[in-house]
Amino acid sequence: MNILLVGSGGREHALAWKITQSPRLSRLVMAPGNPGMAALGETRPVKVTDVPALVSLAREIQADLVVIGPESAVEAGLADALAAAGVPCFGPSRAAGQLESSKAFTKAFCARHGLPTGAYVVSDQAAEAKAALDQFQPPYVIKADGLAAGKGVVIAPTRGEAEAAIDDALGGRFGAAGARVVIEEFLDGEIGSLFALCDGTHAMVFGHAQDHKRAYDGEQGPNTGGMGTYAPAPLFTDDLVERVRKELAEPAFAAIAAEGFPYRGVLFVEFMATAEGPKLVEFNVRFGDPECQVLMLRLESDLVPYLMACATGELNRLAPPVWRDQAAVCVVMAAEGYPDAPVAGASITGADGDFGREVEVFHAGTRRDETGVLQAAGGRVLNVCALGSDLVQARARAYEAVSRIDLPGGFHRTDIGWRALDR
Numbered sequence: 102m103n104i105l106l107v108g109s110g111g112r113e114h115a116l117a118w119k120i121t122q123s124p125r126l127s128r129l130v131m132a133p134g135n136p137g138m139a140a141l142g143e144t145r146p147v148k149v150t151d152v153p154a155l156v157s158l159a160r161e162i163q164a165d166l167v168v169i170g171p172e173s174a175v176e177a178g179l180a181d182a183l184a185a186a187g188v189p190c191f192g193p194s195r196a197a198g199q200l201e202s203s204k205a206f207t208k209a210f211c212a213r214h215g216l217p218t219g220a221y222v223v224s225d226q227a228a229e230a231k232a233a234l235d236q237f238q239p240p241y242v243i244k245a246d247g248l249a250a251g252k253g254v255v256i257a258p259t260r261g262e263a264e265a266a267i268d269d270a271l272g273g274r275f276g277a278a279g280a281r282v283v284i285e286e287f288l289d290g291e292i293g294s295l296f297a298l299c300d301g302t303h304a305m306v307f308g309h310a311q312d313h314k315r316a317y318d319g320e321q322g323p324n325t326g327g328m329g330t331y332a333p334a335p336l337f338t339d340d341l342v343e344r345v346r347k348e349l350a351e352p353a354f355a356a357i358a359a360e361g362f363p364y365r366g367v368l369f370v371e372f373m374a375t376a377e378g379p380k381l382v383e384f385n386v387r388f389g390d391p392e393c394q395v396l397m398l399r400l401e402s403d404l405v406p407y408l409m410a411c412a413t414g415e416l417n418r419l420a421p422p423v424w425r426d427q428a429a430v431c432v433v434m435a436a437e438g439y440p441d442a443p444v445a446g447a448s449i450t451g452a453d454g455d456f457g458r459e460v461e462v463f464h465a466g467t468r469r470d471e472t473g474v475l476q477a478a479g480g481r482v483l484n485v486c487a488l489g490s491d492l493v494q495a496r497a498r499a500y501e502a503v504s505r506i507d508l509p510g511g512f513h514r515t516d517i518g519w520r521a522l523d524r
């Protein structure tokens with residue numbers, strides 16, 4: 102099979118790493134890819150939102166399948182254009198992608214279909230949004246409605262900070278994505294990330310993990326796209342997985358199909374395990390980043406048939422995936438200033454070393470300068486991942502590898518997995 106993989110982050114590097122292990126693969130082309138991905142196959146400098154160029158590339162390489170990594174490509178309508186061109190695609194249509202591209206859409210969708218989630222108010226007026234804070238208790242959850250690369254969420258402990266977050270978003274900090282804000286009830290409990298595949302009709306749970314969203318140790322600092330993940334997480338009892346499947350994932354697939362937009366791809370159900378049961382925090386229309394990294398390390402089964410089956414409507418022909426018994430941990434090495442103002446250009450040393458069979462270093466935001474030196478090029482720079490017989494061993498291996506990599510000015514959390522290990 103010829104596969105075109107769209108994206109350039111740690112999630113896509115992990116997907117590429119797994120796809121290249123498939124005996125079904127003839128050729129993998131990645132657009133645009135990153136220096137880590139370039140070591141696995143061909144990369145082409147095409148932007149993830151350049152839909153016509155991606156469709157041409159898919160045709161040129163006679164792609165049997167296009168795999169969409171990031172939500173920005175979903176929002177750009179890549180799956181729709183590929184469908185029109187007759188190219189099988191793993192990734193939802195733009196309309197189904199509203200489950201991530203508009204938080205206001207998703208909250209109204211949950212209300213229409215009775216999916217459990219917290220109370221909310223949507224507003225595009227600062228005075229109205231601030232007045233609506235009366236309906237909520239601190240901490241206040243303020244979200245930009247649209248896609249903001251993981252930066253549009255503020256959890257404000259005080260009313261003053263909540264009002265500042267409203268002013269920030271409506272004042273243009275996130276561009277059009279912040280033209281409306283969603284104020285949400287803060288859900289108390291433990292947060293989890295569950296992944297479910299759908300081929301338009303059939304659904305299947307496809308792993309779960311826990312992420313650390315705050316920038317600094319002890320769940321301090323600003324919200325980020327995720328600073329580290331681990332799996333399996335003890336939060337995910339069989340009972341909880343069943344509840345999330347039955348109460349959130351499957352009803353969402355049924356409802357979005359009933360609204361005329363059958364879902365093809367992976368749905369990332371980010372939920373809070375509250376005292377009343379799982380409640381939706383948000384849907385994302387792609388694999389989590391860095392959740393995908395630990396999923397791919399633990400996935401024993403060939404990934405490609407699952408991706409293909411979602412595109413062709415044949416998921417019911419496949420057995421559930423097999424996972425390794427081992428635990429996996431991912432530690433994000435971030436650039437100085439992340440998430441607010443990441444500094445690019447630091448020269449990285451040690452990332453290309455040999456860390457042994459149980460460790461993988463996925464590139465998330467890197468580039469090579471003209472002399473071949475690896476540099477930081479984004480907020481989250483490297484994802485240092487390891488397998489171990491348990492979380493303790495996986496974590497020790499990941500941090501040992503982190504200690505051998507130098508990212509000047511950069512930082513990472515030192516407590517990934519604490520929720521599981523402190524239990």
Ligand code: GLY
Binds near residue numbers: 392
């Ligand atoms: N790690 C959370 C996300 O991918 O949005």
